[in-house]
Amino acid sequence: MKRLIWLWLIFYTGSLYAHNQLVVDIMSSENFSQRYAEFLNGRSPLDVQSFYPTTKGSHIEIIEMVLLQQALFLGGETREVIFNPKPSVNIVEFSDMLSGESLILARSVWHEDIINYRGSLYVSDAVVEFGQYEAGLYVTKRNVALQNLPQEQLEQLTVVANPRWRVDWRALNNTDINIVSFIGPWETMLNMVETEVVDAMLINFSVSQNLLLNFEEREYVPIQNIKMMLPDSRHFIVSKKHPQGEMIFAALNRGLKILRAQGVLDKALHQSGFINHLVKDWEYVNQQMLSSSQVEP
Known part of the structure; x- marks a missing residue:
């Protein structure tokens, strides 16, 4: 009992x-x-x-x-x-x-x-x-030339983006940037940047002091002096x-x-x-x- x-x-x-x-x-x-x-x-x-x-x-x-x-x-x-x-x-x-x-x-x-x-x-x-959400165009750290790409030359840039991420997609479509459509994992998209299939990827800015993004021991940095507002x-x-x-x-x-x-x-x-x-x-x-x-x- x-x-x-x-x-x-x-x-x-x-x-x-x-x-x-x-x-x-x-x-x-x-x-x-x-x-x-x-x-x-x-x-x-x-x-x-x-x-x-x-x-x-x-x-x-x-x-x-x-x-x-x-x-x-x-x-x-x-x-x-x-x-x-x-x-x-x-x-x-x-x-x-x-x-x-x-x-x-x-x-x-x-x-x-x-x-x-x-x-x-x-x-x-x-x-x-x-208007508060800002992001950078991240490229591989070793790609020094792209890191300092002038804004007037952005039409040369290829950026991977997922059309299902509608806010990112709309933001990029309001620029002269060349968009490479890809539906798949975020990690795969970043790997496309790493392997230079594309030049860059739109990513919210890193919290590190130099804005460096470190993912799986690979380093990425934003193109200097330009940013994008994600409109939502x-x-x-x-x-x-x-x-x-x-x-x-x-x-x-x-x-x-x-x-x-x-x-x-x-x-x-x-x-x-x-x-x-x-x-x-x-x-x-x-x-x-x-x-x-x-x-x-």
Whole structure:
């Protein structure tokens, strides 16, 4: 009898603990758990006030994991967040969100990618506003000539791009650059640059002090003094079909408004290197697209 009571207590306590957790999905192919843990270094994500990078690689994904939790907490959702890597979650396919199997994603998405799904998805206030997302044209470090290519000679450049990445594709199509279409993994596209099948690839600026991107011991640098604005805003999304969707979305948006008003979102984007001070004075290749930067989706 005592053993039955003991087993029941274990089950009840475990169930109670599970109910006090909020499951947030993240891409398993980009499981940032290790770098996320290294960035926190024992801190609670709710205590993070400095967003400077402490690990290699893109930092915005780590920062969004933190900002999401801070926004939810400020909005009244106090459950512990548990990140759940899922292979079915990727940058252009949201079937689990649409069906209600997934509640919320741990990273923001382009508004253009989900505009046709707004009937099934709640879309938060912008985390990255229109005009804030900048990227460089990365070439191999050994290609010294391309690193200093003048903007007026960009029509000589070949850049690999995935047409399914619609924001990147639209940005590049508003330039004189020659686009090489490729539908496949990001790593394969970068390898095309490495093997000189193409000259460059559009990538958000590295957080390293010299903007160097190091991938699998291979080094890439952006063409100097030019950058591109990716013409869209980025948002968190919440499933409307999930039983907790409406409640979680309300808390999230309340919290994001507070973070925006406090200047935390802007500080996080700057300190993380997402808005990179090293390229502040670089010229836009697609300058004409900035005229839409005041238009909210």
